[in-house]
Amino acid sequence: MTTLTLDLPAKVYERLRxxxxxxxxxxxxxxxxxxxxxSASTLMSERERLREVLRASGRLGELSPEEKQRAAQSTLTLEEARTILDRAEGKPLSEVVLEMRGPKE
Structure with a gap:
């Protein structure tokens, strides 16, 4: 544990005492x-603010029940997905995603 020395206003010290x-x-x-x-509440509020900004901009959404079910049933491993994508021809996936998002406003 680290030691911290603070100079507090008298009112704050009296409240602590x-x-x-x-x-x-x-x-x-x-x-x-x-x-x-x-510190915990500040961290959570920053996280929640970030989630709200992402949600409002359309970059974060909740999965539908159907999507959750499909994800739970998926057996594809990350390595298998990479192999499939490596064999695919055409644009890199990142470019496809950027095109799907459309122009920045």
């Missing part, structure tokens, strides 16, 4: 709990 007394734990434990919760 008050919560620590109520919980009957060390102030450091309360501070660690708060920082852990805040």
């Amino acid at each position: 008050s919560v620590a007394e109520q919980k009957q734990v060390a102030i450091e434990a309360v501070a660690q709990e708060w920082l852990t919760e805040k």
Whole structure:
């Protein structure tokens, strides 16, 4: 574990001390709990914001029940898929995907 030294405003310190007394734990434990919760919620909110941006732009969607069922029944391995794609002639898959997406707005 890493040690961190902080200069806190008096009001924040008093709030920490008050919560620590109520919980009957060390102030450091309360501070660690708060920082852990805040960092986890920030990470989740960033992830959710990213998902929302991708969904709104049409780059992220949910699978339909039929698509989920087909995916569950698939037995094709990644190596087999690569072999099939390597034998295919024509444009690279990345170019096909870009064409399907259409022009950028």
